[in-house]
Amino acid sequence: MVSRARERGRAGEVAAAVADPELPMLTLADLGILREVTETGDGRVVVTITPTYSGCPAMDAIRADLSAALRAAGYADVEIRTALTPPWTTDWIGEAGRRKLAAAGISPPGPAAPRAPGPVPVALGPVRRRPACPNCGSGETGEISRFGATACRSLWRCQACHEPFEHVKEI
Amino acid sequence: MSDTPAVHPDAAPGNAYEALNEADDPRWAFGTGFTDPLAGVDTSLPPGVDGADLAAYCLMLGDDALIMSHRLQEWCTHAPELEEEVALANIALDLLGQARLLLARAGTADGTGRDEDALAFLRDPGEFRNVRLAEAPNGDFGHAMARLLVFATWRLALLDRLTASRDPVLAAVAAKGVKELAYHRDYAAGWVVRLGDGTAYSRERVYEGLSAVWPLVPELFAADPVESRLADAGVAADPAALRAEFDAVLDQVLAAATLTRPPVPSEGPALGRGGAHTEALTVLLEELQSVARAHPGARW
Numbered sequence: 001m002v003s004r005a006r007e008r009g010r011a012g013e014v015a016a017a018v019a020d021p022e023l024p025m026l027t028l029a030d031l032g033i034l035r036e037v038t039e040t041g042d043g044r045v046v047v048t049i050t051p052t053y054s055g056c057p058a059m060d061a062i063r064a065d066l067s068a069a070l071r072a073a074g075y076a077d078v079e080i081r082t083a084l085t086p087p088w089t090t091d092w093i094g095e096a097g098r099r100k101l102a103a104a105g106i107s108p109p110g111p112a113a114p115r116a117p118g119p120v121p122v123a124l125g126p127v128r129r130r131p132a133c134p135n136c137g138s139g140e141t142g143e144i145s146r147f148g149a150t151a152c153r154s155l156w157r158c159q160a161c162h163e164p165f166e167h168v169k170e171i
Numbered sequence: 172m173s174d175t176p177a178v179h180p181d182a183a184p185g186n187a188y189e190a191l192n193e194a195d196d197p198r199w200a201f202g203t204g205f206t207d208p209l210a211g212v213d214t215s216l217p218p219g220v221d222g223a224d225l226a227a228y229c230l231m232l233g234d235d236a237l238i239m240s241h242r243l244q245e246w247c248t249h250a251p252e253l254e255e256e257v258a259l260a261n262i263a264l265d266l267l268g269q270a271r272l273l274l275a276r277a278g279t280a281d282g283t284g285r286d287e288d289a290l291a292f293l294r295d296p297g298e299f300r301n302v303r304l305a306e307a308p309n310g311d312f313g314h315a316m317a318r319l320l321v322f323a324t325w326r327l328a329l330l331d332r333l334t335a336s337r338d339p340v341l342a343a344v345a346a347k348g349v350k351e352l353a354y355h356r357d358y359a360a361g362w363v364v365r366l367g368d369g370t371a372y373s374r375e376r377v378y379e380g381l382s383a384v385w386p387l388v389p390e391l392f393a394a395d396p397v398e399s400r401l402a403d404a405g406v407a408a409d410p411a412a413l414r415a416e417f418d419a420v421l422d423q424v425l426a427a428a429t430l431t432r433p434p435v436p437s438e439g440p441a442l443g444r445g446g447a448h449t450e451a452l453t454v455l456l457e458e459l460q461s462v463a464r465a466h467p468g469a470r471w
Contacts, residue, residue: 080206122423
């Protein structure tokens, strides 16, 4: 994963700054889907990305945005590759990304639950961790729906300020 | 003519809509030509793995996801609440994504180079390898939740084992799918409990749904010869080995829902895996494939 600016070449800087189409307050670097950017000379760049969800419909838009940004920066030959493993996790959203989500009124994800040995347990009870309201900070929040406008978001309501809000689901 | 907007004459497309489609840029207009979901992924066959068998197996798993996704998509504009509509569409989208990856893997494994569209849209019903559970027509919401619980519980157990597959592409698709199926199963389980432990009528509906789905359960654990060969080769999971986990999860959910298992045969043949389907799949595919069949190779 490209994480620090000094490790990036110029193409890496351009790719890292491309905005996510669904959460445009985040860059692709903030979202943690940018795995590798390699300049091979002669204006050629190979970018490797990891999908957030198997069916994320934004992937084609992300590919096109990356190609357009790199072409605009003077790279004539841009190849976008997919890395499926290890699978993306919300733990790859860095501190900067979490701050930007919160500033936009979207509750950032908590740490993804580590996988215990044995079969994946069924969760029949209420959700274990309630996110704090991004508007007033209250911990008195309730889940309205596990599924929101995009695969990565759930819908919540604050019982203190009564505002609804979105939460990026831990995965 | 001095008032003419400054458009370079050589670059000017025929009309404003075409201008959005310049250079096939998917940022401005949706259409055909999705990017291969395995672009840049190493799809070479692991040593000793039979490409035809691996392709057939990926079609089985991909068709399960594609056909189940279609049944869930049919709930769009029919779900009882907006939240459930969104939930069902989200789950359908995850399964469609899994189907795309698995069909693309099938096309690379058998050497035919068929892409996901060719496999989804241009095969006849007898060439589909999905289990019959996926193709059964939709009933009411109780039926939908019973079927989704059974499907997600079985598929989660299956993909969890495939994370150790000797085919690295299959293992990677499975590792992603496990995370998604875990919340699909939680969603369906939550509704089965709510309906089963709800009113007399909600209980009756979900039990009736479970009873309709239950005869399709034994097929999930019957091995097709392709599955047996690939399980021996460390590529596939033996379906029979999933039964204990499936039973334990169903027992836990049904107990919380105060429901009991419908009476059933415990074993049955692998029908769908061999291409033996019901009329329901033919009708489903007529709709799913209609545009691609009517306009072969169309682009828009």
